[in-house]
């Protein structure tokens with residue numbers, strides 16, 4: 001890609017909000033960080049917002065009851081909206097287990113005329129328990145963590161996501177490439 005194309009991309013009028021939802025350990029953060037790297041290499045401004053960051057900062061102290069998760073995700077949606085309306089591609093990586101909450105965040109973003117892509121990062125409970133990258137399923141299964149999604153709290157899979165990424169059957173690179181194509185085509189539709 002030539003230098004001209006890069007500077008054009010840096011000046012996006014409007015970004016996009018990519019919302020990755022899935023069980024803990026399904027691969028949201030892995031996919032978001034690799035995609036962010038690819039897009040930044042092309043000169044796009046990209047922010048990755050995730051649960052670990054948000055719960056240390058803007059949602060410090062938030063717990064995992066339904067009400068607390070919804071309040072926390074509403075805050076994230078507003079941050080994503082403000083960033084995207086200033087030309088940033090915002091990759092949001094949140095368990096966001098409730099359909100109602102995801103529909104609320106979509107509404108906040110779309111109200112501003114910003115495209116919202118709901119991405120279902122799919123892996124079975126057996127697989128995420130096997131991966132257990134943070135050792136939290138082990139603790140939850142021993143009863144040491146309350147309201148743990150997939151164990152003692154529900155996960156409601158999206159009914160009509162813009163994309164499903166199956167991380168059990170497909171390698172990371174294939175899923176990242178699929179998502180990359182969707183993001184690029186969404187941006188092209190916006191900036192014709």
Ligand SMILES: Nc1ncnc2c1ncn2[C@@H]1O[C@H](COP(=O)(O)OS(=O)(=O)O)[C@@H](OP(=O)(O)O)[C@H]1O
Nearest residue numbers: 023024025051064069094095096097146147148149
């Ligand atoms: N009770 C419970 N339920 C689900 N997840 C838990 C819980 N306690 C801690 N964690 C860890 O916190 C991460 C989820 O935070 P999120 O902000 O993404 O959750 S939510 O969208 O508000 O549901 C999630 O991170 P990811 O593994 O990155 O998904 C978990 O590692």
Ligand SMILES: Nc1ncnc2c1ncn2[C@@H]1O[C@H](COP(=O)(O)OP(=O)(O)O)[C@@H](O)[C@H]1O
Nearest residue numbers: 024025026027028029030131133167170171172
């Ligand atoms: N196809 C895949 N896509 C994404 N992650 C995968 C895949 N296969 C195995 N993994 C592993 O699963 C784990 C997912 O962890 P993470 O990305 O932190 O998930 P989440 O953010 O959803 O909690 C990582 O250790 C990653 O290497």
